[in-house]
Amino acid sequence: MGDNPPGRNPMQRFANAVSSVVEGPVIWFREKVVEPNRPTYYWYHRKMRRVPTIDECYTDDAVCYLEANAQFKRDKMVESEILSILRQRYEDCVHYETPDHVPKCKLLLDQYNKAAENWFIKYGDLGFVGDVRDAFMKQKHRMVWERRHGPVGSGMRETNVPA
Template sequence: EWFHENIVERLRGPSYPYYHRKFNPVKTIDECEIDDKVCFYEANQAYERDKRIDTIILDILFTRAARCSIYEGKLDQDTTCRKELDDLFQARCNYYQKYGEMGVPHSVIDAYMKQKHHMVYMRRHPDYDFTGIDDQRKFEQERKANMKKIRQPLH
């Protein structure tokens, strides 16, 4: 133990906790100059990379929620899979707020304008529930109540 603490730990060097590729930070579209085509291209590439990463994260969360729902069954999934379902719902809402309803050929400028309009709308309507979590909870409670009303066949 003394050998490990005094010699091995000193010779080991710094630990590397990151296993994923780290990209150098580039300017966002609001930091670019008006006629800077290179900055626009880099910001657009970073936006597309972030969109691909968000899509992969959404797929992973969907797979986790689906596996939990299959494992727990239809009646118990609302209670035991609550964390996975909430994470998936929140990620879908965030993905929709960031990338939804922009059309197929869109760029980082379209996303920036959508973000600007969303912030203006939030300022004018501060009490509006953008995620719809209350409606989702009400729908899940009604579905669970209806599932309990259905007679299950005896085995």
């Protein structure tokens, strides 16, 4: 209501008075009744609560397994989108810096390659129907391999060397 400055002539003052008489109750109703009783929805930045991971669930707890699987699927979608954003940034850099893009876009390419490697370590070879148990078993097998043979990709140790 106090948003309108006082008019310089009688016609402007009359228009401001009519406006405040018409808009005043509407603005009051919206600010005092509607907005305090409206729930807040954060559509674009909704934060889902973190649920227990599969290693924290009991073997016969179906609800915990379903929540952990849903969390795993959400994490996979988020990390896939991050990977596609990094790929798009690199492609945009190559497109923009075309004649000498190799040195200028090297940082973006390294970031993308590291993210793609980490994504593949976690989700690669699971297929479309891979779930949280498959990913957990994959992680367990990788840890056993690294304990026996060293980091993946470094070659196997000698068989006669004690671990």
